[in-house]
Amino acid sequence: MGENSMNRRRVLILGGAAVGAAGAGLVGCGSSVLSTAAPSSSPSSSGAVSSGSGQCVLMSNVTEGPYYLDGALVRKDIAEGKKGVPLTVRLTVQDTTESCAPVPGAAVEIWHCDAWGYYSGWTAANPGGKAPAESEDTSGADDKTYLRGYQIAGEDGVVEFTTIFPGWYTPRVTHIHLKVHTGGAAADGSYEGGKVNYTGQLFFDDKYGEAVYALSPYAQHTGTPTKLADDMVYSGGGASDGLMTVTGDTTQGYTGTLTLGIDPDAENAGGGAPGGGGQPPSGAPGGGNAP
Numbered sequence: 001m002g003e004n005s006m007n008r009r010r011v012l013i014l015g016g017a018a019v020g021a022a023g024a025g026l027v028g029c030g031s032s033v034l035s036t037a038a039p040s041s042s043p044s045s046s047g048a049v050s051s052g053s054g055q056c057v058l059m060s061n062v063t064e065g066p067y068y069l070d071g072a073l074v075r076k077d078i079a080e081g082k083k084g085v086p087l088t089v090r091l092t093v094q095d096t097t098e099s100c101a102p103v104p105g106a107a108v109e110i111w112h113c114d115a116w117g118y119y120s121g122w123t124a125a126n127p128g129g130k131a132p133a134e135s136e137d138t139s140g141a142d143d144k145t146y147l148r149g150y151q152i153a154g155e156d157g158v159v160e161f162t163t164i165f166p167g168w169y170t171p172r173v174t175h176i177h178l179k180v181h182t183g184g185a186a187a188d189g190s191y192e193g194g195k196v197n198y199t200g201q202l203f204f205d206d207k208y209g210e211a212v213y214a215l216s217p218y219a220q221h222t223g224t225p226t227k228l229a230d231d232m233v234y235s236g237g238g239a240s241d242g243l244m245t246v247t248g249d250t251t252q253g254y255t256g257t258l259t260l261g262i263d264p265d266a267e268n269a270g271g272g273a274p275g276g277g278g279q280p281p282s283g284a285p286g287g288g289n290a291p
Contacts, residue, residue, distance in 0.1 A: 061199045061200060061268045062199065062200055062201055063199070063233065064177060064179070064199045065177060066122075067111070067113075067119040067121070067122050067125075067177070068111065069111070069120070069121045069144075069148065071190050072109055072111065072145070072148040072149050072150055072190060072191075073149050073150065073189050073190055074107075074149065074150040074152065074186050074189060074191055075149045075150070076149075076151060076160060076162055077161075077163075078110070078146070078147050078148060078149035078161055078162070079141075079146070079162065079163050080139070080140075080141035080145065080146040080147070081139040081140055081141050082114050082115070082137075082139050082141050082146055082147060082164055083115060083139055083164070083216075083217050084114070084115040084165055084167075084212075084217065085165040085212050085215065085218075085250050085253060085254065086162070086164060086165075086252075086253030086254070087162075087163050087164055087165045087166075087253060087254050087255075088161070088162055088163075088255040088256070089110065089160065089163060089176065089244075089255075089256050089257075090158065090159075090161075090256070090257045091108055091158070091159050091160075091178075091257070091259070091260055092158050092159075092257075092259045092260065093106040093153050093157045093158075093159070093180060093260050093261075093262060094157055094260065095261065095262065095264055096261040096262065097263055097264070097265070100261055101157075102153070102155065102156050102157030102158075103153060103157050103182065103262065103264060104154060104156075104157065105152060105153060106152070106153040106157065106159075106180055106181070106182050106262070106264075107150050107151070107152050107153075107180070107181040107182070107186075107191045107194070108150065108151055108152075108153065108159045108178065108179070108180055108181075108260075109148075109149070109150045109178070109180075109181065110148070110149065110161060110176050110177060110178050110179075110202075111148040111149075111176075111177045112147050112163070112166040112175070112176040112177060113127070113167050113168075113169055114134075114137070114141075114146065114147060114166075115164065115165075115167040115220075115221070116131040116132060116134065116137075116167055116217065116218075116220065116221045117129075117131055117167045117168055117169035117221055118131075118167075119147070120141075120142070120143055120144055120145055120146040120147060120148060121144050123143050127167070127168075127170065127221065128169055128170025128171070128223055129170065129221055129222050129223020129224070130222045130223060131220065131221040131222075132220050132221075147163060147164075147166075149161065150181075150186075150190065150191045152186060152191070165204075165208070165209075165254060167213075167218055167221060168209065168213070168225040168226065170223070171226055171232065172231060172232070172233070173203065173206075173209075173225070173226045173227060173228050173231035173233075173234060174203070174204050174208075174209045174225065175203050175204075175231075175233070175234075175242075176201065176202040177200075177201055178198070178199070178200045178201060178202055178242075179198065179199050180196070180197045180198040180260065180262050181194050181196050182194055182197055183195055183264075195267045196267065197263065197264060197266050197267065197268060198262050199268050201233055201234075201242050202242050202244055202256065202258065203228065203231075203234050203241070203242050203243045203244065204243075204244060204246060204256065205228070205243070205246065206227050206228055208254065209225055211249075211250050212250060213225060215250060239259075242258070243258075244258045245257050245258065
């Protein structure tokens with residue numbers, strides 16, 4: 001393992017180690033949360049949103065990790081031409097203080113790595129295993145902005161992103177980073193003001209990564225991806241810990257869905273580690289060796 005890879009592993013371990021200390025700020029409503037159809041905006045007669053379990057289960061904030069960047073664009077399609085298996089991410093934001101009613105205007109921000117395990121803004125960070133250099137990518141994507149973006153929820157609390165299935169990097173399982181903001185507004189193509197109510201991550205059952213990573217361009221990154229059971233952040237709680245319900249296949253693409261609930265009065269400074277999950281890894285812009 002190269003020095004960059006070891007440094008990156010240490011950064012992520014330090015960020016993940018503090019997950020348990022994070023404040024509770026999100027709920028997942030059931031283990032079978034949504035179908036591929038858009039959810040209803042009306043709460044059930046019992047005052048809780050109908051779901052597989054019929055309950056709203058409190059979730060905790062987790063580390064944002066070291067690859068967060070301010071100023072992501074408000075847009076539905078975040079792929080910027082990056083190659084990979086198509087993925088639609090459909091999330092519903094609900095207010096846990098108001099019987100899981102939708103939260104119109106909530107801004108959901110996501111970011112994730114590309115098919116070879118690289119994040120925009122951090123393309124010198126070694127993803128582990130053996131991967132082509134990010135400079136070999138021919139998609140034309142902007143290496144400062146790809147696979148990052150905001151969507152602002154409508155009256156039904158729903159946001160939807162078009163992207164690609166994420167690649168993997170050592171030592172993390174396949175995941176998508178997530179923040180939910182309220183109180184701000186779209187401005188100059190991004191989102192400004194307000195506060196972060198939740199910082200979390202979205203996960204996939206291992207079988208989806210196993211199918212995707214056998215295909216190009218993912219297969220050009222060789223090594224051993226981490227399984228859910230071995231991940232330092234995912235706690236094994238299913239939907240309540242960010243495990244999405246996934247439909248589709250590698251030919252037509254996948255759709256991942258999850259219902260999120262927030263307390264709009266809560267504020268989260270950046271997840272489960274001071275400073276938002278560690279310092280940038282060696283080789284990344286503005287980075288240095290992790291502590």
